[in-house]
Amino acid sequence: MIQFKNIIKSFGPKTVLQDVSFDVPTGSVFFIIGASGVGKSVLIKHLVGLLYPDSGEIWLDDQEISKFDEEQMGPIRKKCAMVFQHSTLFDSMTCAENVALPLRKHKKLSLKAALAEARQRLEIVRMEEFADRYPPELGDGMRKRVAIARALTVDPTYVLFDEPTTSLDPVSARRVDVLIRELSDKLGVTSIVVSHDLTSIFSIADRIVMLYRGKVRLQGSREDFKNTPDGVVQQFITGRATGPFEL
Amino acid sequence: MAARTSTSADSDKGPGALSAFLSGVGSSFLEIAETAGGMTILLARVVARMVPPRIDSRELLKNLYKMGVKSLPIVAVTALFTGAIMVIQAATIVKRYGAEGLLGWGAGFGTLREIAPLLTALMISGRVGANNTAELGTMVVTEQLDALRVLAIDPISFLIAPRFISIVSTLFMMTLFADALALFGAAYTGEALLGVSPTTFYNGLTSGLLGFGDVATGLIKSIVFGLVIGLASCHFGLATTGGAPGVGRAVNSTVMASAAGVFVLDYLTSFALGG
Amino acid sequence: MSNLAAPGPESQRMSHEPIEHPYEDLGAVGALGAAAIDLMVGGRELYSVFVRTLYYVARGKREKGALARQMYEMGNRSVFFLSVTMGFLGMILVYQAGLQAKRVVPDYTLLGATYLELLVRDFAASLGALMLATRVGAGIAAEIGSMVVTEQIDALRMCAADPIDFLIKPRFLASIVMTMVLVIWAGTIAFVAGAFTAYFAFDVPLQTFFNHQLVDFGDMAVGLTKCLAYGAAIPIVSGYCGLSTFGGSEGVGWATTRAVVNTSLTIIILNFFISGAGFLIFPG
Numbered sequence: 001m002i003q004f005k006n007i008i009k010s011f012g013p014k015t016v017l018q019d020v021s022f023d024v025p026t027g028s029v030f031f032i033i034g035a036s037g038v039g040k041s042v043l044i045k046h047l048v049g050l051l052y053p054d055s056g057e058i059w060l061d062d063q064e065i066s067k068f069d070e071e072q073m074g075p076i077r078k079k080c081a082m083v084f085q086h087s088t089l090f091d092s093m094t095c096a097e098n099v100a101l102p103l104r105k106h107k108k109l110s111l112k113a114a115l116a117e118a119r120q121r122l123e124i125v126r127m128e129e130f131a132d133r134y135p136p137e138l139g140d141g142m143r144k145r146v147a148i149a150r151a152l153t154v155d156p157t158y159v160l161f162d163e164p165t166t167s168l169d170p171v172s173a174r175r176v177d178v179l180i181r182e183l184s185d186k187l188g189v190t191s192i193v194v195s196h197d198l199t200s201i202f203s204i205a206d207r208i209v210m211l212y213r214g215k216v217r218l219q220g221s222r223e224d225f226k227n228t229p230d231g232v233v234q235q236f237i238t239g240r241a242t243g244p245f246e247l
Numbered sequence: 248m249a250a251r252t253s254t255s256a257d258s259d260k261g262p263g264a265l266s267a268f269l270s271g272v273g274s275s276f277l278e279i280a281e282t283a284g285g286m287t288i289l290l291a292r293v294v295a296r297m298v299p300p301r302i303d304s305r306e307l308l309k310n311l312y313k314m315g316v317k318s319l320p321i322v323a324v325t326a327l328f329t330g331a332i333m334v335i336q337a338a339t340i341v342k343r344y345g346a347e348g349l350l351g352w353g354a355g356f357g358t359l360r361e362i363a364p365l366l367t368a369l370m371i372s373g374r375v376g377a378n379n380t381a382e383l384g385t386m387v388v389t390e391q392l393d394a395l396r397v398l399a400i401d402p403i404s405f406l407i408a409p410r411f412i413s414i415v416s417t418l419f420m421m422t423l424f425a426d427a428l429a430l431f432g433a434a435y436t437g438e439a440l441l442g443v444s445p446t447t448f449y450n451g452l453t454s455g456l457l458g459f460g461d462v463a464t465g466l467i468k469s470i471v472f473g474l475v476i477g478l479a480s481c482h483f484g485l486a487t488t489g490g491a492p493g494v495g496r497a498v499n500s501t502v503m504a505s506a507a508g509v510f511v512l513d514y515l516t517s518f519a520l521g522g
Numbered sequence: 523m524s525n526l527a528a529p530g531p532e533s534q535r536m537s538h539e540p541i542e543h544p545y546e547d548l549g550a551v552g553a554l555g556a557a558a559i560d561l562m563v564g565g566r567e568l569y570s571v572f573v574r575t576l577y578y579v580a581r582g583k584r585e586k587g588a589l590a591r592q593m594y595e596m597g598n599r600s601v602f603f604l605s606v607t608m609g610f611l612g613m614i615l616v617y618q619a620g621l622q623a624k625r626v627v628p629d630y631t632l633l634g635a636t637y638l639e640l641l642v643r644d645f646a647a648s649l650g651a652l653m654l655a656t657r658v659g660a661g662i663a664a665e666i667g668s669m670v671v672t673e674q675i676d677a678l679r680m681c682a683a684d685p686i687d688f689l690i691k692p693r694f695l696a697s698i699v700m701t702m703v704l705v706i707w708a709g710t711i712a713f714v715a716g717a718f719t720a721y722f723a724f725d726v727p728l729q730t731f732f733n734h735q736l737v738d739f740g741d742m743a744v745g746l747t748k749c750l751a752y753g754a755a756i757p758i759v760s761g762y763c764g765l766s767t768f769g770g771s772e773g774v775g776w777a778t779t780r781a782v783v784n785t786s787l788t789i790i791i792l793n794f795f796i797s798g799a800g801f802l803i804f805p806g
Contacts, residue, residue, distance in 0.1 A: 048397045070396075077399040088394040102398045105405075111305075154398065275602065321783065328794045335797040336644055340636065356622050361614065366790075369652060373782040377660075381775030440801065491671060494775040495664035502656045502782050503603060510610040517617055 001026050002047065002158065002192070007056035009042060016042055017053075018214035026157075029184045029191045029204050034211035035236070035247050040194040041085070043211070044160045047192075048082050049073035060158075078106065080158040081151035085166065087143040089135040095122065095146045096131040102153045118153075125149045125179065141172030148179060159183065161193045165200050173197065177204050198239060202226075210236065213246070282504060285486065286478040293408045296401075302408045310413035314375045318421055325370050326363065326425035330432030333358050338441055347443050351451020354433045356461060359426055364465045365513060367425040368472035371418050372505035376480040379410055380501040383484025384494040392485075407481050414480060415473035422469035426462065468516050475508035571686060571762050572754075575694050578687040585692065592696035597704065600657045604708050607653050608646075612712030613719045615645065620724045630724055634731030637716055643741040643800070644748070646709030648793045651752035653708075654701060655785040659760035662693055663781030666764025667774040675765070685765065693757040701753030702746075740804025744796060751792050759785045 002024040009017040016039040024030045032040045045051040046058055049068060058066045065076055089098050099118035103109050109117065122128045125145040135143055144164060151159055161180065165173035181204045183189040195201060201208060201222075208225055210217045210233060218225065218233050225237055235243035296302060337353040383406070386392050395402050430452070437443040480501050487497040616637055623633060666689055669675050675685050720726035760781035767777040 082397045377779040498778040499660045510607045
């Protein structure tokens with residue numbers, strides 16, 4: 001279970017998160033939605049120690065992690081994996097080597113054993129035929145799947161997805177949605193997805209929280225969102241240009 | 248810490264110019280202090296991972312090979328030409344005093360103690376140091392460094408320490424190589440230009456005025472230079488901000504800081520080693 | 523590398539496909555061959571850039587203030603850096619020379635004179651230019667490289683302005699002038715630093731050190747030729763590296779690296795040829 005309590009985060013004069021609080025129930029597919037730049041990515045980066053809050057608490061499985069240093073963050077990062085928006089594979093290694101790297105480092109496997117396991121994991125995301133290619137040679141959707149395979153090598157209980165479908169064509173985007181749903185249903189992983197892709201939101205989300213101007217605007221299920229009288233939320237989820245919504 | 252280009256004076260009219268100049272000098276000093284501090288901290292972090300050794304050996308070997316191979320042709324060309332140039336400069340003086348026998352000594356001492364380590368360091372700082380900064384800087388701005396941290400892999404052990412050690416080792420070995428090649432180039436230029444046979448040249452070298460100490464001085468310098476270049480390269484690479492132009496700025500800063508650092512330390516080392 | 527193509531009929535344009543395979547794939551002989559081809563094509567394109575720059579110096583558009591701006595940029599950027607490095611260099615050279623002189627002939631009377639001669643003939647120009655190559659060369663390559671990857675160069679060519687006329691020509695002229703000025707400044711700093719080192723380390727009185735009797739016309743001619751040659755080389759080589767940036771945004775970093783290395787190498791090679799010629803023409 002993950003809990004955000006009264007998170008405040010500023011960058012210079014601009015306060016991005018102004019008192020954000022919500023809970024993420026275990027085993028669900030949890031979406032954080034909102035306009036570009038509202039602070040969604042900033043928020044999830046706090047979970048893996050890439051950013052630290054100005055004030056507030058972050059609880060991950062009974063540990064308060066908002067003040068952990070790099071060393072203390074190590075075990076947390078093995079529980080909580082992250083798939084970056086631009087996939088962020090290592091360009092100097094093949095796909096198989098990318099996936100094999102955490103296996104070598106954390107499970108102390110030899111290079112051969114790690115590569116073998118890496119290929120198996122690539123098979124799960126249906127990328128095994130590209131195992132020996134380099135990331136720049138692949139398309140966005142393919143890189144995303146390799147990145148997901150790599151994130152799963154630490155056997156995490158939580159996986160964070162930063163705008164996983166934003167730069168993908170519609171077919172690839174739906175495939176990623178299916179993968180995220182399978183993770184939760186088959187492996188019991190809690191997925192936290194930052195997104196503004198309406199199709200993803202309304203096809204796979206169990207619970208949704210919407211950030212608006214630095215605060216939580218609404219939390220609930222898909223039904224709660226569809227039926228809310230809140231004009232700002234309605235404008236966002238129906239994708240209209242005019243209305244009370246301000247960026 | 249962002250890498251940045253130097254400030255330019257804000258105006259060159261009237262009394263504003265003096266205060267602008269002074270503030271420019273002041274901020275330059277602050278910046279130099281900041282950079283030096285950052286580099287020292289980096290050094291401490293790298294050394295902390297050497298005892299006990301926690302460095303990725305595959306990355307180390309990969310970088311040693313890559314840097315060595317990349318530098319060989321450049322160092323070879325530089326060393327040969329440098330040796331030749333040293334002889335050409337010494338030739339005027341040698342001819343004036345008719346001291347052909349001393350050509351080996353004359354070209355030799357300058358080369359081994361100073362010019363070979365210095366020029367090799369400058370060329371390596373360009374070929375290897377700048378390249379390394381570009382690679383690290385690109386990894387920083389494309390979030391690959393964050394990706395490493397999130398995978399709970401220590402970037403210093405995995406990425407920085409192997410490159411740092413490789414730079415120092417490469418510079419040491421290349422200086423050794425450059426010493427030999429420069430003397431070789433010098434000997435044959437001596438023959439072509441002054442009719443001094445290579446044997447005479449060699450005798451002049453080993454006649455007792457030059458000793459092993461001179462070679463050693465040059466090699467110690469190369470290690471010191473390697474430390475400066477390695478630290479500057481890794482520091483500015485890690486501190487890159489601002490996308491693609493940021494990488495260009497970081498490379499710029501590395502090359503400048505390396506050059507300045509090499510000259511300053513050259514002097515201090517010469518002084519410390521008693522010449 | 524279409525950035526280098528001159529506006530004009532197909533026959534006048536150059537094209538150069540960068541060799542696709544990384545060298546490691548080709549095996550030793552193949553790699554050597556590929557490197558040689560790269561070098562030759564690069565050399566030919568470099569020569570072309572040089573010739574076209576000269577053409578535009580004579581016949582190109584005059585842009586108000588561009589030259590002055592470039593000269594200010596170059597001078598301003600480099601003065602502090604050059605002063606520091608050349609100051610330390612002067613101290614090192616004189617210190618080393620003094621130590622060796624002490625071993626052989628403990629007579630320092632001609633130390634200053636010989637040092638000045640060497641400075642004028644070679645070191646001020648060559649080492650000063652190497653420092654400028656890092657500062658100015660990297661700056662030019664980074665600037666032009668960024669323009670390439672943000673497609674500003676293409677935009678220039680749409681306006682029927684040749685990038686060589688617009689970008690390289692002013693830097694070329696500025697560099698020739700400023701290199702000379704900066705080298706003279708650098709040489710002065712190096713000499714003064716050397717003088718103080720000689721005084722404090724070896725008790726050589728400043729009077730004795732400031733001795734210009736060994737500097738003759740030949741030395742000055744060689745030194746000046748070097749200034750001109752290096753001043754011309756730096757913007758041409760680094761401008762070429764900037765214009766031939768490839769690889770998207772990361773390419774700017776590589777272009778800067780290549781500029782520094784290639785400019786330094788060019789200076790060393792030019793040094794060899796000019797010194798050699800100088801020795802044969804002015805052996806005194």
